[in-house]
Amino acid sequence: xxxxxxxxxxxxxxxxxxxxxxxxxxxxxxxxxxxxxxxxxxxxxxxxxxxxxxxxxxxxxxxxxxxxxxxxxxxxxxxxxxxxxxxxxxxxxxxxxxxxxxxxxxxxxxxxxxxxxxxxxxxxxxxxxxxxxxxxxxxxxxxxxxxxxxxxxxxxxxxxxxxxxxxxxxxxxxxxxxxxxxxxxxxxxxxxxxxxxxxxxxxxxxxxxxxxxxxxxxxxxxxxxxxxxxxxxxxxxxxxxxxxxxxxxxxxxxxxxxxxxxxxxxxxxxxxxxxxxxxxxxxxxxxxxxxxxxxxxxxxxxxxxxxxxxxxxxxxxxxxxxxxxxxxxxxxxxxxxxxxxxxxxxxxxxxxxxxxxxxxxxxxxxxxxxxxxxxxxxxxxxxxxxxxxxxxxxxxxxxxxxxxxxxxxxxxxxxxxxxxxxxxxxxxxxxxxxxxxxxxxxxxxxxxxxxxxxxxxxxxxxxxxxxxxxxxxxxxxxxxxxxxxxxxxxxxxxxxxxxxxxxxxxxxxxxxxxxxxxxxxxx
Numbered sequence: 224x225x226x227x228x229x230x231x232x233x234x235x236x237x238x239x240x241x242x243x244x245x246x247x248x249x250x251x252x253x254x255x256x257x258x259x260x261x262x263x264x265x266x267x268x269x270x271x272x273x274x275x276x277x278x279x280x281x282x283x284x285x286x287x288x289x290x291x292x293x294x295x296x297x298x299x300x301x302x303x304x305x306x307x308x309x310x311x312x313x314x315x316x317x318x319x320x321x322x323x324x325x326x327x328x329x330x331x332x333x334x335x336x337x338x339x340x341x342x343x344x345x346x347x348x349x350x351x352x353x354x355x356x357x358x359x360x361x362x363x364x365x366x367x368x369x370x371x372x373x374x375x376x377x378x379x380x381x382x383x384x385x386x387x388x389x390x391x392x393x394x395x396x397x398x399x400x401x402x403x404x405x406x407x408x409x410x411x412x413x414x415x416x417x418x419x420x421x422x423x424x425x426x427x428x429x430x431x432x433x434x435x436x437x438x439x440x441x442x443x444x445x446x447x448x449x450x451x452x453x454x455x456x457x458x459x460x461x462x463x464x465x466x467x468x469x470x471x472x473x474x475x476x477x478x479x480x481x482x483x484x485x486x487x488x489x490x491x492x493x494x495x496x497x498x499x500x501x502x503x504x505x506x507x508x509x510x511x512x513x514x515x516x517x518x519x520x521x522x523x524x525x526x527x528x529x530x531x532x533x534x535x536x537x538x539x540x541x542x543x544x545x546x547x548x549x550x551x552x553x554x555x556x557x558x559x560x561x562x563x564x565x566x567x568x569x570x571x572x573x574x575x576x577x578x579x580x581x582x583x584x585x586x587x588x589x590x591x592x593x594x595x596x597x598x599x600x601x602x603x604x605x606x607x608x609x610x611x612x613x614x615x616x617x618x619x620x621x622x623x624x625x626x627x628x629x630x631x632x633x634x635x636x637x638x639x640x641x642x643x644x645x646x647x648x649x650x651x652x653x654x655x656x657x658x659x660x661x662x663x664x665x666x667x668x669x670x671x672x673x674x675x676x677x678x679x680x681x682x683x684x685x686x687x688x689x690x691x692x693x694x695x696x697x698x699x700x701x702x703x704x705x706x707x708x709x710x711x712x713x714x715x716x717x718x719x720x721x722x723x724x725x726x727x728x729x730x731x732x733x734x735x736x737x738x739x740x741x742x743x744x745x746x
Contacts, residue, residue, distance in 0.1 A: 297473030299439025323390025343661020362478020444565025
């Protein structure tokens with residue numbers, strides 16, 4: 224395999240080495256000629272960005288954007304399957320008790336909130352190359368990320384009802400998976416902000432990213448068809464092993480080929496920093512975090528994003544359960560449900576790709592705001608129509624997931640603008656990309672645990688713990704009460720969440736970045 228890769232890329236690498244040497248010489252010459260002028264940095268960055276724009280693969284494909292998007296492809300395939308199946312797996316197959324489920328979610332929530340700002344600070348300030356260089360963080364984290372993905376699908380033994388070991392299994396699986404997801408995807412998020420500071424270039428990254436997400440989201444569809452929605456568990460396990468192997472290859476490609484516009488200056492910066500006292504201290508962590516959280520736009524974005532993460536976790540974790548209970552089997556056989564699940568993950572990427580020109584005209588602020596109004600209106604209409612309209616409900620469930628996921632896919636754009644604003648406000652030498660993404664996650668990631676905890680508690684109060692399996696025998700009136708509770712959750716949760724998001728998002732002031740070509744010149 225190594226010989227094949229070398230043979231297929233030797234010509235491209237030779238050209239890249241020669242081009243890099245010429246670029247380095249001309250770049251140094253341009254700086255030395257203008258070293259007495261105030262426009263020295265502007266000449267350097269403009270020249271660098273022009274050369275990046277010329278580095279394209281055949282057929283007009285941008286190599287840098289492809290390298291960035293490969294991590295999205297690998298992580299997307301794993302993450303869609305993980306969030307969609309793990310709740311049902313532990314509740315229905317591993318028979319975990321409600322107490323153990325809540326304990327695992329609480330521990331996961333705490334670790335989930337802590338590790339994001341922790342890894343963000345380490346990646347932005349560490350002197351270790353595999354931490355500070357984004358692509359190396361992805362490269363070295365990829366194999367562990369793939370292994371962590373496989374942990375929940377292989378039980379440690381044959382679990383009994385309420386077995387404490389199933390609770391321990393869930394704790395280990397959630398914490399290990401989130402640790403590697405955070406380490407790898409924080410580095411990728413930082414790459415998004417650091418590859419370029421121009422809105423049109425970031426829209427290009429979003430476009431390539433959505434194509435990768437579109438392909439990656441098919442994993443849920445094919446997993447459902449291949450394993451009959453987890454009924455054939457051995458097929459389900461084998462499919463996930465293949466997904467983990469392919470995801471590892473994709474993320475490794477990013478780790479080898481991707482590059483940040485700040486990476487070319489890192490060796491010089493490290494040499495200059497050797498004589499300075501720049502050690503990682505808690506005081507500097509708190510100081511930088513305080514500077515980030517004191518920004519009004521950051522606070523507004525975090526409030527809105529918390530609701531979005533909650534809504535997305537609610538739909539991802541429970542859509543399969545709601546469909547099985549609220550839609551009659553005779554009208555919706557297994558393969559139709561698999562297509563519905565797949566559509567809920569595939570269509571968001573298509574929607575974002577189709578709205579690429581709309582984002583360039585209106586900007587992400589208005590597009591995101593409009594999705595909140597649509598979610599609120601759709602939930603209200605479905606609630607008024609009632610649960611008897613099965614086909615409309617079958618359309619509403621994946622459509623709601625599509626809107627939530629599509630809007631969430633755009634959130635890197637406002638975060639990148641917040642990073643730009645922070646860089647200008649505090650006149651930093653380099654952006655605190657990982658810290659901003661990590662601090663955002665500190666406040667929003669707990670919603671990933673709060674959503675399943677809250678929904679499981681509500682459903683169990685209406686008898687779900689006794690009626691986890693729809694085919695289980697039970698009192699018909701109790702089953703109808705449970706279905707009514709599910710329908711209320713499906714319709715009213717989007718209405719309430721969208722209302723809160725509108726209140727939080729409306730005062731956000733960075734609205735016109737799509738009309739500004741160059742927002743800052745890197746010093």
